[in-house]
Amino acid sequence: MKTKAAILWQTGEPWSVEEIDLDPPREREVLVRIEAAGLCHSDDHVRVGDGFAVLPTIGGHEGAGVIEEVGPGIDHLAVGDHVVFSFLPACGRCRWCSIGRQNLCDYGEFLMKGEMISGGYRAHAQGKDVGTLSLLGTFSERTVVHETSVIKIDNDVPLDRAALLGCGVPTGWGSSVYIGRVQPGETVVVVGIGGIGSNALQGARIAGAKNIVAVDPVEFKRDQAKIFGATHTAASMEEAKGLVAELTRGVMADVAVCTIGIVEGEMIQPLTDLISKGGRAVLTGMARNVQTDVTLGLQLFSLFEKTLYGTVYGGCNPRSDIPRLASLYKAGKLQLDELITRTYSLDQVNEGYADMLAGKNIRGVIVNEH
Numbered sequence: 001m002k003t004k005a006a007i008l009w010q011t012g013e014p015w016s017v018e019e020i021d022l023d024p025p026r027e028r029e030v031l032v033r034i035e036a037a038g039l040c041h042s043d044d045h046v047r048v049g050d051g052f053a054v055l056p057t058i059g060g061h062e063g064a065g066v067i068e069e070v071g072p073g074i075d076h077l078a079v080g081d082h083v084v085f086s087f088l089p090a091c092g093r094c095r096w097c098s099i100g101r102q103n104l105c106d107y108g109e110f111l112m113k114g115e116m117i118s119g120g121y122r123a124h125a126q127g128k129d130v131g132t133l134s135l136l137g138t139f140s141e142r143t144v145v146h147e148t149s150v151i152k153i154d155n156d157v158p159l160d161r162a163a164l165l166g167c168g169v170p171t172g173w174g175s176s177v178y179i180g181r182v183q184p185g186e187t188v189v190v191v192g193i194g195g196i197g198s199n200a201l202q203g204a205r206i207a208g209a210k211n212i213v214a215v216d217p218v219e220f221k222r223d224q225a226k227i228f229g230a231t232h233t234a235a236s237m238e239e240a241k242g243l244v245a246e247l248t249r250g251v252m253a254d255v256a257v258c259t260i261g262i263v264e265g266e267m268i269q270p271l272t273d274l275i276s277k278g279g280r281a282v283l284t285g286m287a288r289n290v291q292t293d294v295t296l297g298l299q300l301f302s303l304f305e306k307t308l309y310g311t312v313y314g315g316c317n318p319r320s321d322i323p324r325l326a327s328l329y330k331a332g333k334l335q336l337d338e339l340i341t342r343t344y345s346l347d348q349v350n351e352g353y354a355d356m357l358a359g360k361n362i363r364g365v366i367v368n369e370h
Contacts, residue, residue, distance in 0.1 A: 174314020
């Protein structure tokens with residue numbers, strides 16, 4: 001069939017919105033009509049060359065839609081089902097899935113190959129095969145994906161809100177709840193208040209943190225942070241250090257979560273300066289591919305028994321946590337409506353990223369009109 005998608009042909013170029021040919025689903029695959037897709041910073045990392053993808057590729061790894069066709073070998077999904085895309089597949093059988101760490105599923109290896117899990121490509125443009133970012137390619141009107149990349153949700157969750165449950169919400173929420181292990185009454189600092197940082201704030205709030213400090217140089221984002229649970233704000237980590245010392249009588253924060261869009265090595269020391277003895281620092285934001293050097297005072301880091309965690313997907317299990325977060329939204333305990341600053345058409349994808357880089361959005365969302 002013919003459909004439309006945003007393709008990255010070369011590193012550094014803008015997304016090219018054009019017509020593509022889309023093959024029908026094969027064994028254990030589904031065709032999904034995409035209703036909405038989130039504009040996550042990770043896609044821009046790929047566009048500028050800080051992240052990896054086999055080009056050409058259709059962008060987008062955060063989205064939701066409705067199944068229009070089911071391939072052979074599937075018995076748990078049906079035409080008409082509402083689904084959220086998981087930017088990491090979960091096979092349910094590998095070592096990692098079997099011990100409850102679906103975010104580390106061995107199927108993740110296919111993200112680096114460019115082809116589908118079942119082999120080959122389903123999208124084609126200008127006479128060439130075209131890959132899909134994270135095996136999804138949500139910057140399109142329709143896509144064909146493997147069954148391990150979709151999670152069925154209740155039909156009463158608005159799909160433009162549900163789209164955010166595929167990456168930004170669980171990654172931020174889990175960074176506080178699962179990796180940071182925030183406990184009631186603790187002090188938490190979140191550095192970088194975008195789509196992921198806002199949800200790290202929500203995770204800390206839901207977990208019962210007493211003091212939640214949001215750090216961002218952009219005043220708009222500091223103001224928005226209060227909606228998601230921030231009790232205090234600061235414009236820099238240096239400013240936050242003094243604020244946290246005052247709030248805790250010099251003890252410092254129990255948890256600090258770094259969700260900065262581009263993490264630099266020299267940011268690690270001030271991040272760990274925010275946490276107490278025995279404190280937990282969580283590194284969620286992405287660094288450039290070439291970033292290898294880190295500034296960290298090892299002696300005090302060791303003597304104060306501080307811990308620095310890396311995380312992907314916030315340690316979430318998409319098959320259980322995406323429906324759980326949708327339930328929290330329906331119960332009024334998780335804010336999704338407020339995360340969406342502005343919606344865009346697919347043709348406006350480059351404008352949406354310009355707004356994100358300018359600090360105008362918490363999360364921009366592409367909404368398709370079918």
